[in-house]
Amino acid sequence: MPLRRSRARRSATLGIGLIGQRFMGRAHSNAWSQVTKFFDVPVTPTLEVIAARDEASIRGFARRWGWNRWTTRWQDLAQDPAVGLVDIGTPNDVHRDQAIAMLEAGKAVACEKPLAATLDDARAMRAAARRRPTFVWFNYRRCPAIGLAYRLMREGEIGRVYHVRAHYLQSWGGPETPLLWRFRKRTAGSGAHGDLNAHIVDLARFLVGQEIVEIQGAVARTFITERTLPGSRRRGRSNVDDAVLFLATFAGGALASFEASRLARGHLNDNAIEIDGERGSLRFGLEDMNLLWYFDARLPRRTAGWRRIVCTAPEVHPYAGNWWPEAHLLGYEHTFTNEAADILRALGGRRPELPLPDFEDAYQTQRVLEAAMVSARERTAISLREIR
Numbered sequence: 001m002p003l004r005r006s007r008a009r010r011s012a013t014l015g016i017g018l019i020g021q022r023f024m025g026r027a028h029s030n031a032w033s034q035v036t037k038f039f040d041v042p043v044t045p046t047l048e049v050i051a052a053r054d055e056a057s058i059r060g061f062a063r064r065w066g067w068n069r070w071t072t073r074w075q076d077l078a079q080d081p082a083v084g085l086v087d088i089g090t091p092n093d094v095h096r097d098q099a100i101a102m103l104e105a106g107k108a109v110a111c112e113k114p115l116a117a118t119l120d121d122a123r124a125m126r127a128a129a130r131r132r133p134t135f136v137w138f139n140y141r142r143c144p145a146i147g148l149a150y151r152l153m154r155e156g157e158i159g160r161v162y163h164v165r166a167h168y169l170q171s172w173g174g175p176e177t178p179l180l181w182r183f184r185k186r187t188a189g190s191g192a193h194g195d196l197n198a199h200i201v202d203l204a205r206f207l208v209g210q211e212i213v214e215i216q217g218a219v220a221r222t223f224i225t226e227r228t229l230p231g232s233r234r235r236g237r238s239n240v241d242d243a244v245l246f247l248a249t250f251a252g253g254a255l256a257s258f259e260a261s262r263l264a265r266g267h268l269n270d271n272a273i274e275i276d277g278e279r280g281s282l283r284f285g286l287e288d289m290n291l292l293w294y295f296d297a298r299l300p301r302r303t304a305g306w307r308r309i310v311c312t313a314p315e316v317h318p319y320a321g322n323w324w325p326e327a328h329l330l331g332y333e334h335t336f337t338n339e340a341a342d343i344l345r346a347l348g349g350r351r352p353e354l355p356l357p358d359f360e361d362a363y364q365t366q367r368v369l370e371a372a373m374v375s376a377r378e379r380t381a382i383s384l385r386e387i388r
Contacts, residue, residue, distance in 0.1 A: 011041075012348060015048035017083035017107075019074045019098055021061045024089030024112050024137070025052070029065040031336035032087075038322045039341040042348025048082045074098055078105035085347070088112060089137075092194065093187045096121035099359075100128045108133040110343060114198040114369065115362035117189030119387070122359075122366040129359040135343050136362040138202045140271060142338035144311040144330065145292035146203065147318030147354050149275075149282045152294070153207050158277030164204050164256035168196035169270040173242060173262025179227035183238040191240030193220065193369060196260035196271075202357065202365045203273050204258075207282075210251040212368050214383050218246035218376035223263060246372040258372075290329045318353050 016032050018025060032045045050067040051074040052058045062070040071077075077086050078101050086102040088095055088111040095116045102109050109129070113136055116122040140146060152158070173183075173192070181187040188194060205211065220241040227238045243261035250256060264270070271286035283293040283306070294307045312329065314321030319338045323330055342352035357365075367387045375382045 011044050013044045013046050014084045014344070014347060015080075015082040016045045016085055016087060017048055017077035017080060018050045018067070018087045018089065019052070019077065020089030020112075021050060021052040021054070021058055022089075025050070025061070026065070027333060027336050028087050028089050028137075028340075029067070030333055031340040033066050035337050035340040035344065038337065039344075041341055041344040042350055043344040045085075045340070045344065046082075049077060049080060051077055075101065078102055078107070084108060085110060085133075085343075091181045091187045092117035092189050093121075096125055099125050099134075103128045103132045103134075106132070108135075108347065109359075110135040110137065111359070111362075112137050113202070113362065113365075114189070114194045115359060115366050117187070117194075119366055119370040122363050123388075126359045126363040133347060134359040135339075135346075136357045136359065137336070137339065138199065138206075138357045138362070138365075139335040139339050140199055140203060140286065141206055141354060141357070142319065142335040142342070143284070143286070143289050144317040144320050145284050145290060145309070146207070148292050148309065148311050149207055149284060150354060151318070152282065153209065153275070157280060157294075157296075158275065158282060159279035161208055161210075161250070161252060161254040161275055161277045163276040164208060164250070164254055164273065165276075166200035166204055166257070166273040167259040167270065168192075168200050168261075168272075169259070169264035169267035170196065170262045171265045171267055173224070174265075175224050175227070177224075177227065178230045179236045179238060180230065183227060183240055185239045188240055190244075190369070190373065191222070191242055192260040192262045193241050193244040193373065196262070197244055197246075197258055197372070198365060198369060199271060200258055200260070200273060201368050202362075204256060204275075205365065205368075206355070206357075207273070207275060208250055208252075208254065210254070211364060212248045212256065212371075212384060213251050214249045214381060215368070215371045215375040216247040216249065216381050217379075218244065218372040220244045220373065220376040244372065244376065246375060248368070248372075289332075 047067045049069040085108040245259045248256040274283040281295040292309045311317040371382045371387045
């Protein structure tokens, strides 16, 4: 992984190569371009080259976001000596080939979630990553409120965990939505399950600090089986799940429920998790992402109740001190910048503010996703020991 020394800043520089220019391309470009303006990190990223298939638009994208160069061949990044880390923001089915090629070329890799379209692909990526730094963009770990919840959990504030309830509900996937790549099993692997349940399974594992050991039952449904092809009146088959629900057990005995849907009208980006324990409960919802709700069951019943914590206090709440004065709220884009800062800390030999997911970590989430789909298909409980 080539790091170059900058005399002016007296810090190492790291060339970034990005694959993909759509939604995640914008989010990641924004994060890399602003991270050193808000964080004191030991490594300074340079936006070296972006790769995308659409030659008609990639030139303008590169200019707008400050990329030095562009290419329509992602393979070019593997042999580019100026690139030390390759950031993969492409559809799920190409993660494997792109990540393995970059790892074999000696690059660090940051990959979008889910890790891959299939468990086989995820396994191959995990194996290829054993000697190189890898990261996965489970960006919701980087909400200050989630960071506070993580620390409260590690301090034992709610004691033994009894229940975890998580849902990720969106409403954009109705019959009016065209047949995008996310609705094709070949490119996405799964639908709402891999896209949304991946996030809440990761959050649950991250916060509880235990692995899921069994899926007790699951159900998956595809309600919209045909969609209009983009830019056409013709229709094609949508063959991924629109909604998936499943029940699970953690290693410590806690029960968990997970629900993902793209057809939940009125829920725009409703990513929520609640953890109930012997001494209290914690609750988070992305649509109010600066808040953490905390119930302390040790308080007298006369005055007990849910406590609303605005997680924007510098030096108290993770990442908050790098941004704005207290109660000047953060948004979705800040989670990516917070993760970029932690990636640069890790590559520079410093400890990240919160633990970073690597390919091994993301593979464990992918095993849970796979077990849930097997459970839905076979209508039975599935032990995670069966999923390797």
